[in-house]
Amino acid sequence: MDMFDKNIGKEKLASLELAEASREKEWNYPSFVRELFHGRLPWNLIYPFPEQSEAEKEIGREYLEKLKNFLTTHLNPDEVDKTGEIPYEVIKGLADLGAFAMKIPKSYDGLGLSQVNYNRAIHLIASYCGSTAVLLSAHQSIGVPAPLSFFGTEEQKKKYLPRFRKGAISGFALTEPAAGSDPRTMKTSATPTEDGKYYIINGEKLWITNGNIADILIVMAQTPAKIEKGKEKKQITAFIVETNTPGFQAAYRSNFMGLHGAKLGLLKFNNVRVPRENILLGEGQGLKLAFLTLNTGRLTVPAAVTGMSKLCLMIVRKWSKERRQWGLPIGEHELVASKLAEMSANTFAMDAVTWLTSHMADAKKLDIRLEAAMAKLFCTETSWKVVDDTFQIRGGRGFETGPSLQGRGEAGYPVERMFRDCRVNLIIEGTSQIMRLFIAREALDLHLKRVISIMDAKVPILKRIKDALAIGIYYSFWFLKLWLPSFALREIAHLPSPIKNHMLFVQQTSKRLARTMFLKMLIHQQRLESRQNILARFVDIGTDLFVISCACSYGLSLSKKELNSQAASPIGQKDMLWPPMAKAIELADLFCSQAKVRIARNFEDIRRNQDKAARRVAQNFLAGGYVWLENEIIK
Numbered sequence: 001m002d003m004f005d006k007n008i009g010k011e012k013l014a015s016l017e018l019a020e021a022s023r024e025k026e027w028n029y030p031s032f033v034r035e036l037f038h039g040r041l042p043w044n045l046i047y048p049f050p051e052q053s054e055a056e057k058e059i060g061r062e063y064l065e066k067l068k069n070f071l072t073t074h075l076n077p078d079e080v081d082k083t084g085e086i087p088y089e090v091i092k093g094l095a096d097l098g099a100f101a102m103k104i105p106k107s108y109d110g111l112g113l114s115q116v117n118y119n120r121a122i123h124l125i126a127s128y129c130g131s132t133a134v135l136l137s138a139h140q141s142i143g144v145p146a147p148l149s150f151f152g153t154e155e156q157k158k159k160y161l162p163r164f165r166k167g168a169i170s171g172f173a174l175t176e177p178a179a180g181s182d183p184r185t186m187k188t189s190a191t192p193t194e195d196g197k198y199y200i201i202n203g204e205k206l207w208i209t210n211g212n213i214a215d216i217l218i219v220m221a222q223t224p225a226k227i228e229k230g231k232e233k234k235q236i237t238a239f240i241v242e243t244n245t246p247g248f249q250a251a252y253r254s255n256f257m258g259l260h261g262a263k264l265g266l267l268k269f270n271n272v273r274v275p276r277e278n279i280l281l282g283e284g285q286g287l288k289l290a291f292l293t294l295n296t297g298r299l300t301v302p303a304a305v306t307g308m309s310k311l312c313l314m315i316v317r318k319w320s321k322e323r324r325q326w327g328l329p330i331g332e333h334e335l336v337a338s339k340l341a342e343m344s345a346n347t348f349a350m351d352a353v354t355w356l357t358s359h360m361a362d363a364k365k366l367d368i369r370l371e372a373a374m375a376k377l378f379c380t381e382t383s384w385k386v387v388d389d390t391f392q393i394r395g396g397r398g399f400e401t402g403p404s405l406q407g408r409g410e411a412g413y414p415v416e417r418m419f420r421d422c423r424v425n426l427i428i429e430g431t432s433q434i435m436r437l438f439i440a441r442e443a444l445d446l447h448l449k450r451v452i453s454i455m456d457a458k459v460p461i462l463k464r465i466k467d468a469l470a471i472g473i474y475y476s477f478w479f480l481k482l483w484l485p486s487f488a489l490r491e492i493a494h495l496p497s498p499i500k501n502h503m504l505f506v507q508q509t510s511k512r513l514a515r516t517m518f519l520k521m522l523i524h525q526q527r528l529e530s531r532q533n534i535l536a537r538f539v540d541i542g543t544d545l546f547v548i549s550c551a552c553s554y555g556l557s558l559s560k561k562e563l564n565s566q567a568a569s570p571i572g573q574k575d576m577l578w579p580p581m582a583k584a585i586e587l588a589d590l591f592c593s594q595a596k597v598r599i600a601r602n603f604e605d606i607r608r609n610q611d612k613a614a615r616r617v618a619q620n621f622l623a624g625g626y627v628w629l630e631n632e633i634i635k
């Protein structure tokens with residue numbers, strides 16, 4: 001990131017350098033979104049919409065049936081919300097069903113579910129009880145099973161993985177009181193013993209989901225720094241830590257607005273002695289492990305929030321017909337109707353993104369770091385809007401708790417609980433802001449790789465001039481191509497309308513996005529890194545283009561199926577009626593049309609915005625210039 005370093009503070013530079021050193025630098029597989037950011041539309045990477053084999057669908061269907069039967073007979077989500085406890089029998093019952101080993105390979109005693117089937121399970125559970133979904137997903141999307149399966153040695157896998165089939169619980173401990181989005185500020189240390197056989201961990205971890213009940217944790221800690229090229233390099237290392245090790249203490253359980261059954265708070269490590277063989281992936285590789293784990297780990301959040309949004313659809317569908325005001329069912333008043341339409345189209349798009357990215361993870365033929373981050377960003381922000389609209393459509397009942405509604409004889413729809421449970425999804429596993437910065441960095445990677453050598457003062461001047469000429473020639477052609485009108489790609493030219501028009505729009509707009517990004521890079525150079533609003537607009541345009549593509553692919557695939565109640569869907573819901581062709585296309589069409597409006601607004605905002613004025617006001621604000629606005633309040 002040398003090209004960015006002049007105008008930013010030392011600390012920020014150090015944080016960026018650490019993140020940079022830990023990111024996966026190679027792109028060993030194609031990426032649909034990376035291509036989009038460079039003005040190309042590789043439609044064949046996402047169409048036909050992937051589908052599970054019949055055998056896989058059946059495995060998923062049978063498992064979901066078991067989970068559903070168990071949960072609806074043993075677990076009351078409102079009780080979990082009220083008491084803050086998921087009963088022991090429920091955790092035990094889930095363990096008996098192998099729910100703590102869903103993604104663990106069969107060779108280690110796990111269920112060996114695919115990413116799609118695992119996400120189907122979390123999608124189902126999240127529609128019923130957010131706390132239970134979080135218990136299971138934090139445990140195996142980011143907790144010990146995921147990084148251990150990916151990066152563990154054979155000995156480590158044999159030792160730990162079978163324990164999860166018996167119900168051992170895990171978590172992933174990165175965050176600390178002073179280290180949230182920025183791992184550089186991490187203080188927890190792991191000091192090697194003199195004989196080098198052990199590490200002694202000291203420090204605190206905050207809000208580690210399941211941390212207060214976990215048997216085993218992945219703990220990120222600082223091991224002694226290395227000197228590279230005369231510069232001290234921070235080393236963050238991942239350790240497998242058994243929580244019965246002396247010195248570990250679950251010191252405090254936090255209370256939250258939602259997810260009341262989740263058990264997390266402050267963990268203390270006081271001289272916790274961990275054997276060297278418990279290091280995962282290698283010394284100094286901890287952050288890399290975290291980033292790589294999150295690439296697929298993040299896909300469970302979209303599945304969970306999509307499940308939750310579908311319950312919202314069910315609630316507003318019933319309520320909007322049943323509730324009459326001003327002589328009409330409320331759903332027939334245009335201001336409510338437009339919300340119903342948008343919620344349906346958005347949930348359809350979330351479904352498309354969730355299942356497409358889950359299939360991509362199973363296929364292992366694509367680099368999905370950008371797609372997973374966009375799925376997380378889009379689905380969490382959109383589901384929050386879906387829950388908020390559900391709240392609004394329910395009127396005062398949205399604010400009343402489910403048990404209270406039931407207590408006076410009404411349907412106990414859990415909108416108030418979902419509202420509280422849902423919001424944190426925009427924070428966990430990478431805040432929306434961090435997701436945007438991460439996506440922007442990866443999107444610009446190809447350009448940065450090309451120009452970095454000519455900006456590097458350490459490279460001999462002649463080589464830099466030669467490289468600059470070669471790059472200049474390359475970009476002249478590349479840039480010209482982005483301006484030339486293009487014919488519709490052969491693969492999309494034959495698509496039925498309106499899908500064809502939407503994909504033509506994606507084809508054209510990806511070129512516009514690529515050239516706008518490139519121009520802004522030339523104009524702002526190193527300052528672009530701190531122009532977060534501009535970067536965020538690029539990311540939001542790219543995300544909308546990706547989701548439009550997913551929705552079109554999904555809509556087309558669904559529409560090609562016969563209207564036949566026996567046919568199984570791409571995610572294997574055998575009992576789901578196939579939507580008539582027009583209905584799936586209708587939802588895709590509305591989503592795409594609304595996304596196009598957002599894209600136009602974002603391009604306009606890149607051109608003309610209030611960023612400068614907002615920066616000035618924010619600076620004044622931080623300097624205390626508007627304290628007078630806080631008058632007549634109780635402080």
Ligand SMILES: Cc1cc2nc3c(=O)[nH]c(=O)nc-3n(C[C@H](O)[C@H](O)[C@H](O)COP(=O)(O)OP(=O)(O)OC[C@H]3O[C@@H](n4cnc5c(N)ncnc54)[C@H](O)[C@@H]3O)c2cc1C
Pocket residue numbers: 138171172173174175179180181182206207208209210256259264424427428429430431432433434437532
């Ligand atoms: C319920 C819950 C469960 C959690 N589970 C886990 C877990 O299992 N494991 C774990 O390790 N952690 C967990 N966390 C912690 C979570 O990952 C962090 O809260 C998250 O990473 C954000 O860190 P922070 O809260 O300290 O916010 P901060 O990093 O302090 O950020 C505060 C605000 O500033 C913004 N911001 C920060 N840096 C930048 C920047 N460079 N540019 C622009 N904006 C920026 C953020 O987006 C945010 O809006 C959990 C948290 C909660 C509440």
